[in-house]
Amino acid sequence: MTVARPEAESFTGAVFTGADIPATAKRDRSGHAVAGDPDVLIRAADVADVQRAITFAAREGLSVVVRGAGTGLAGGAAAGAGTLVLDVSGLDRILELSAADELAVVEAGVPAATLDAAAARIGLRYAPDPASTAISTIGGNIATNAGGLRCVKYGVTGDSVLGLSVVLADGTLIHTGRRTAKGVAGLDLTSLFTGSEGTLGVIVSATVRLQPVPVRTVTVAAYFDDVETAAAATAEVLAARVRPAMLELLDADSLREAQDLLGHQGQEAGAFVVAQTDGFGADAEAAVVESCFARFTSRVSAEADPGAAENLLAVRRAALPALERHGRVLIEDIAVPRSRIAQATQRISAIARQYDSRIHTFGHAGDGNLHPIIVVPAHDPGAGERAQAAADEIFSTALELGGTITGEHGVGLLKRDWLARELGPDALRVQRVIRRAVDPGGLFNPGKVF
Template sequence: MDPIQELAGLLTAGRLITDPDIVDGYRRDEAHTVVAGQPLAVLLATSTEEVSTAMRWAHAHGVPVVPRGAGTGLAGGATAIDGCLVLCLSRMTAIREVNAEDQYIVVEPGVITADLDRAARAVNLMYGPDPSSWETSTIGGNLATNAGGLRCVKHGVTRDWVLGLEVVLADGRVIHTGGHTVKGVTGYDLTSLFVGSEGTLGIIAGATLRLRPRPAQEPITIVGSFPSLRSAGEAVAGVVRSGITPGLMELMDRATLRSIDDWKHVGLDTDTAAMLLAQADDEQAAALIGNVFEEASADFVATSTDALEAAQLLEIRRLAYPAAERLGRCLVEDVGVPRSLIPDMIERIEQIAAEHEVTVLTVAHAGDGNLHPTFVFESSTGEVPHNVWAAADAVFRSALSMGGTLTGEHGVGALKRRWLELEIGAEAMSVHQAIKKALDPTGILNPAKAI
C-alpha cells in the first residue's frame, strides 16, 4: 500500500491533505528567503492521538516531519522540505483548564497567544510573553522558539512561564513533563529542554503554563524622541543602570517610523532619529525613566496614563515588520547583546549598513538587549543578495564579539544554522547532536533546522 494512503486510513477522513494547491499554503513561514520544499502531505491534527499516530507512521517509514503552527515564524523553522509530512497543529485550539486558585492554564498548541492572555484576564490573571505577532501566533510556536515579546524585559520569555508539557516523541510515544506545582526538581528538566527546541526533539501537543496576578492599575507610558540612535541607546543603558525594571522598553529608528507613517498616516514624528516607548507600573518609576531620557539628550519626552493611548502606541510598534515588508523583501534578524552595550551595537549596525550599502530598519526590545535589524532589498528571484548576507554576517559577528547571541527569540531555524557553532562552540555542538540523536535516532523531526 502507498504510505500516504496507509496514513490516511489511520486518520479521520479529511485530516490529511494532498491537494497540491492547498498543500502549497503550508510550505513556508514568514521567512520568505528560505527555499521551501515539496511535502508529501499536510496533516491538520486535532488531537494528541492523531499526532501520535502520525509520528508512529513517520517513524516506521522514515518520513521527515515538519511541525507547524500559524506560520508566523521568522527563521524558517516551519519551512517544508521535500518529501516531508507537514504536521499542522493550528486546529488544536482547546483551553483545557484555567485554574485561578493555583494560577495556571492548560492549553493545546494551536491556541492564539493573545487569546490565552484574554482567558487569563477573565479571572484577573495574566500571561506574560507577548510577541509582536501575538494576535496571530500560536502558543505551540512560541514554545518551540522560546518566544519573547514586548513585555519580556519585566516578565521574561516563554520558558519562564512553562510548568509542564505534553510531548509526542519521534516514535509516537507520549510523555508528560513537569506538572501543576510551582516547584519540582524530580529528574532532568525535560520541560526546559523541549521549550526552544524548534520541533527537533518532539512535538508539543499540550502545555501547562503559569499565570500571575494582573497589575492593580494600568501602566504609565513614557515616550521619548532622540536626535540619534546612539543617544536613544544611551537612554536605554541609563535606565538599566538606574535599577528600574520597566514593563517594556521598545526602540524604533527613523526608517521604521517613516515606513509605518507612510502606510498608516498616524502622524508620527518622522524627522526624529529614534523613538523609545517605555512603560512603568508607578509614577515614581515613570518619572525616573523620563529623567533618564532627558539626560540622554531626548528632544521630547511625554508621559501618559491613558490606556487607549498606550494600546495605540503598542500597536504602532507591532506594525514595524509588516510596514517594512511593504518596502521590499526582508531578512529579519534577531541579535542580542548585554544591555549596557546597546549603544555600541546600534552604532555598529549603522556602520555595517553603510559599509555594505544595505537598507536596514532597526527596532529593538531595548530593555533586554534584543535588537531586530531588518535588511530590506529588491530581488526578482527571492534570493538574498550577497551584500545583504555579508551585512548580516557582520551583524552576527559583532553581536557575538560583544558577548551577545545570534537570536534572542526567533530561533535558529533554517536561517542561522551556519553560524550556530560560532556561538556555542564545537564541544557544545556535539552535546546538542547527542541529545538530538537520543530523542530522534532516525532524524525525522524537523530536519535541517536549528542544529
C-alpha cells in the same frame, strides 16, 4: 520515492497529499524554502492525530516538520520533498484556567493573544507578549522560546512554562514539569523541549504560569535625534535600577514606516522609544524613566490612559509589517549585553553603509535584543547578496560584543552555521548527542538547528 496515501478516515483532522497541499505549508514567515514539495500535510485535530501522523511518517520514511501559525522567522518550518507537514494549529482549546493556582493548561494551537484575553476574564494575564501575539501560537512560541515586548520584567516564554505534553518519535505521549510554583524532581525536561524548534518531539499542550493584571500601568514615550542617543537613554534607564515591563526602540525609518502603515500623524524623529511601567510602583518608576529620557531629549511624555498607550504600542508592533511592504526582508535577531546596546546600533549603522544596504533597527532595548531588518528590493539584482553579507557581519558583531546570534527567533535553517561558531564544537557535540538520544531515527526537522 512513492509514499502511501494515509487513510483519511483514520484521522479526525484533514489529510492532504500531492497537488492538494497548499503552497503556504512549505514555508514560514521568513520566506525561506527548501527543494521540492512536502509529500503529506496532516492538520491534526487532537493528540491522537499527532500520534497517528508520527507513526505513519516513520513507517513511510518521511521526516516530520511541525507548524502552527507559520509565523517563524528562521526557516524552522520550511518543508520540502520527503516530509510530512504536521499542522497542530487545530489543537486550539484552552483546557483549564485556574485563578487559585494562577495557571492555564492550553493546547499548542491556541494563539497567545487568545490565552491572554481568556486570562483577563479571571483577573490574570499571560505575560509573554511577542509582537506577533495576535497570530502566533503557544506551541510555536514555546518551540522557539519566543520573547516579546514585556521580556524586561517578565522574561521570555520559557519563564512562564511550567510543564509540557509532548509526543515523541515513537508516538509516546509524555508529560513534563509540574503545576506547582516550585519543583526540582528529576532532570528539567520542560526546559529541554522549550526552544528545541521541533527537533525533539511535538508539543501538543502546555501548563503555563499566569500573572495578576497590574493595578496600574504608565506608558512613557520619547523621541530622540538619532538611534545611538536613544540606545544610550535606554541604558541610562536600566542603570537607574528600575525595571520597566517594556522598553522598546525604533529607528527613524522604522518609526516613519510604522506610522505610515497605521495612518498616524506622528512626530519626525531620529528614533523612538516607548517604555511601560506597571504595578503598585508604576508612577514612581515612570518618573525615573522620564527623568532618564529627559537627559537626552526634551520630547518626553507619559500616558496612563490605556487607549493612548495602546496607540503608542501599535507603532512598535507595526514596524515589521510596514517594512515587509517594500520587498523581501531578512529579519535578523541578535542580543548583546545591555551595556553595549548603543555600541551595537552604531556598528549596525556602519554595516548598512559598508554594504549599501537598507537596514532598519528596532527591538527590545530593555534586554539587549535588537532586530536589524534588511530590506531587499526586488528591482535591485545585487541587493540579496549584499544583504547576506551584511547579515553575516551583524552576527559577527553580536558575538564580538559578547552577545548571541538569536535572542528569540531561533536558529532554524538560516543560522545553522553561525550556531556552530557561537557554541563551539564541544557544546555542539553534546547537543547533537541529546538530539540523537531523544530522536534516534532523525525523524523530526532534519537539517534544522544543528
